[in-house]
Amino acid sequence: MSTRENRDNQLSSVRNALRILKSFSMEEPEKRVSDLSEALELNKSTVSRTLSTLASEGFVFKNPETNRYQLGMAIVSLSGIVNNNTDIYKESLPVLNELVRTSGETAHISVLDNYEVIYLQKVECNHPVRFLTHVGKRNPLYCTSAGKVLLAYAPEKVLETVIERGLKKYTEQTITDPEEIRDHLAKIKENGYAYSFEELSEGVNSIATPIYDYTGKVVSALSVVGPKQRIDNRKLKGITQQTINASKEISSRLGYWK
Amino acid sequence: MSTRENRDNQLSSVRNALRILKSFSMEEPEKRVSDLSEALELNKSTVSRTLSTLASEGFVFKNPETNRYQLGMAIVSLSGIVNNNTDIYKESLPVLNELVRTSGETAHISVLDNYEVIYLQKVECNHPVRFLTHVGKRNPLYCTSAGKVLLAYAPEKVLETVIERGLKKYTEQTITDPEEIRDHLAKIKENGYAYSFEELSEGVNSIATPIYDYTGKVVSALSVVGPKQRIDNRKLKGITQQTINASKEISSRLGYWK
DNA sequence: TCCCGTTGTTGCTTTAAACGCAACAAATAA
DNA sequence: TTATTTGTTGCGTTTAAAGCAACAACGGGA
Numbered sequence: 001m002s003t004r005e006n007r008d009n010q011l012s013s014v015r016n017a018l019r020i021l022k023s024f025s026m027e028e029p030e031k032r033v034s035d036l037s038e039a040l041e042l043n044k045s046t047v048s049r050t051l052s053t054l055a056s057e058g059f060v061f062k063n064p065e066t067n068r069y070q071l072g073m074a075i076v077s078l079s080g081i082v083n084n085n086t087d088i089y090k091e092s093l094p095v096l097n098e099l100v101r102t103s104g105e106t107a108h109i110s111v112l113d114n115y116e117v118i119y120l121q122k123v124e125c126n127h128p129v130r131f132l133t134h135v136g137k138r139n140p141l142y143c144t145s146a147g148k149v150l151l152a153y154a155p156e157k158v159l160e161t162v163i164e165r166g167l168k169k170y171t172e173q174t175i176t177d178p179e180e181i182r183d184h185l186a187k188i189k190e191n192g193y194a195y196s197f198e199e200l201s202e203g204v205n206s207i208a209t210p211i212y213d214y215t216g217k218v219v220s221a222l223s224v225v226g227p228k229q230r231i232d233n234r235k236l237k238g239i240t241q242q243t244i245n246a247s248k249e250i251s252s253r254l255g256y257w258k
Numbered sequence: 259m260s261t262r263e264n265r266d267n268q269l270s271s272v273r274n275a276l277r278i279l280k281s282f283s284m285e286e287p288e289k290r291v292s293d294l295s296e297a298l299e300l301n302k303s304t305v306s307r308t309l310s311t312l313a314s315e316g317f318v319f320k321n322p323e324t325n326r327y328q329l330g331m332a333i334v335s336l337s338g339i340v341n342n343n344t345d346i347y348k349e350s351l352p353v354l355n356e357l358v359r360t361s362g363e364t365a366h367i368s369v370l371d372n373y374e375v376i377y378l379q380k381v382e383c384n385h386p387v388r389f390l391t392h393v394g395k396r397n398p399l400y401c402t403s404a405g406k407v408l409l410a411y412a413p414e415k416v417l418e419t420v421i422e423r424g425l426k427k428y429t430e431q432t433i434t435d436p437e438e439i440r441d442h443l444a445k446i447k448e449n450g451y452a453y454s455f456e457e458l459s460e461g462v463n464s465i466a467t468p469i470y471d472y473t474g475k476v477v478s479a480l481s482v483v484g485p486k487q488r489i490d491n492r493k494l495k496g497i498t499q500q501t502i503n504a505s506k507e508i509s510s511r512l513g514y515w516k
Numbered sequence: 517t518c519c520c521g522t523t524g525t526t527g528c529t530t531t532a533a534a535c536g537c538a539a540c541a542a543a544t545a546a
Numbered sequence: 547t548t549a550t551t552t553g554t555t556g557c558g559t560t561t562a563a564a565g566c567a568a569c570a571a572c573g574g575g576a
Contacts, residue, residue: 044553136341
C-alpha cells in the first residue's frame with residue numbers, strides 16, 4: 001500500500017493540480033474548466049491557471065477542436081518509467097501471453113495501492129467481450145479475486161481499513177459481513193488461490209493467485225477474468241491450475257525459490 | 259504537437275511539482291530530496307513538501323527500504339485513461355503483433371509531442387537485443403525514422419523550431435544541415451516511408467511509415483527497429499513493404515479511406 | 517558497535533505568489 | 547442574428563509557499 005499520510009503541511013495549489021489530473025476518467029476523458037471548477041469546488045480562474053500550468057508541462061492537452069482539456073503525453077512518458085521499474089511488469093508478459101493462450105481468457109497482473117486493486121498489465125483473449133477492465137483501472141479489494149488475494153496476504157491493518165471504509169454490496173454475491181470476509185480470506189491463504197463469482201459484476205467470474213518476490217512477500221496478483229458462461233464448474237479446476245502454475249513461474253522469475 | 263505556451267501567468271509551486279515528476283527517468287527511477295533540490299535548484303524544504311503532497315495523492319511513492327522516492331501508481335491509472343482514449347492505441351495492437359511476426363523485428367507506434375517523438379506502444383520481437391526503446395521514451399524528430407515521418411507531415415513551423423533548437427550530431431550519419439533535412443523530408447513525403455540508418459545510434463536501423471486518421475491527417479508513425487545486421491539491404495525492401503501495408507491497415511481501421 | 521556527516525522534515529517568519537473578483541473575449545446555443 | 551454560457555486575464559488582497567534553521571533520523575565508515 002502507498003503512503004497517504006501528512007494530510008497537513010501540504011501545498012494546496014499542487015493538490016489542486018493533482019486532483020484535477022485525477023478527475024479525468026475513462027468515461028469522461030475530456031473536461032472543461034467549468035466542469036472542474038464545479039466538481040472540485042475551485043474558482044474558475046484557479047482551474048484555468050492550473051490547467052495552463054499542467055498544459056505547459058504536457059500533463060494535459062487542450063483539444064483545439066473541442067476546446068476541452070484531456071490528459072497529455074507527459075503521463076505516458078512517466079508511466080513508461082514506472083512500468084520498466086516494476087519487475088513484475090517485465091517478467092510477467094510472456095507468462096501472461098501463454099496463460100491467455102491456454103486458458104482462453106483475459107489475464108491481468110495487479111497490485112495493491114491505496115486500499116484498492118489496480119491493474120498493471122492486461123493481456124486480452126480473442127473473445128469479443130471486452131473492456132471490463134483496463135490497465136490503470138481500480139477496483140475494490142474485497143469483491144474481486146485479485147483484490148482478495150492481495151488483501152489476504154496484506155497486513156491485518158489493511159483489512160481493518162477496508163472494513164472501516166465500508167463494504168458496499170455490488171451484487172447479490174458481494175460479501176459485506178466483516179466476519180465472513182475474515183474467514184473467507186483465511187481460506188484463500190490456505191488454498192493459495194481466490195475466486196470471485198459475480199461478487200463485483202453480474203455474470204463475471206474470476207480466479208486469482210498470489211505472486212511472490214525474492215523476499216517471499218506477495219507483491220502482486222495474477223488473475224483470469226471471464227463471463228460465467230465460460231468460467232464455469234467444468235473449466236474451473238483446469239484454469240485454476242493453469243493460473244497457479246503461471247503465478248509460480250512469474251514468482252520464480254522474480255527470484256522466489258520454493 | 260502540444261501546447262507549451264503561456265510561460266508566464268503560471269503557478270510556480272505546481273510547476274515545481276511537475277518538474278519533480280519529470281525528473282524521474284528510466285536511468286534514475288529513484289530520487290532523494292537532496293538530489294532533486296540540487297538538480298532543480300529548489301530549496302530542500304520546498305522539495306520535501308512538494309514530494310509529500312505528491313505522495314499523498316499517489317503520484318510518487320516513498321520506498322520504505324531505500325527512503326527514496328519513485329513514481330507512483332496514480333501515474334499508471336492516468337496513463338490507462340490516455341491510452342484508452344487514443345484510438346491509435348486500441349486499433350494498432352493486433353496489426354503490430356502481425357508485423358512483428360512477419361518482419362521478425364520490434365515495432366512501435368509513436369506520435370509527435372513537444373517537438374519530440376514519443377513511443378506510445380511497442381511490440382518486441384524474440385531476439386534478445388532489447389531496451390533500445392520503451393513506451394514513453396522520447397527521441398529527436400530529425401534522426402529517427404518515426405520522427406522524420408512525423409516531421410515530414412507536420413506543419414512547416416515545427417521543422418523551423420526543430421532546426422532553431424539545433425541539430426545535434428549523434429552519429430556520423432546524423433543529418434545536421436538544415437537544407438539537407440528539408441530535402442530529405444520532402445523525399446520521405448514523396449516515397450511515403452522513411453529510413454534511419456544509424457542516424458541516432460550506431461548499429462541501429464529503422465523504417466517508418468505514416469498513419470492517417472479519418473480526417474486524412476498523419477497522426478502517428480509506425481516503425482520497425484533493429485540492428486543493422488538484421489535490417490540490411492537484403493531484407494530492407496521486404497520489411498518496408500510489410501510496414502507500409504501494416505500502416506495502411508491501421509489507417510483504415512482509424513477510418514482513413516484511400 | 518559507535519560516531520560523524522549527510523539527509524529529511526518541521527516550526528516560524530517573511531515575502532511572494534495564489535486566490536477571488538470582475539471585466540472582457542470567445543465560443544456555443546437559441 | 548442575439549443571448550448566454552464559458553475561458554482567460556489584470557489587479558488587489560490575503561493566504562500560503564519559500565527560505566532559514568534546528569532537530570531528528572539515517573547511513574557510511576572506522
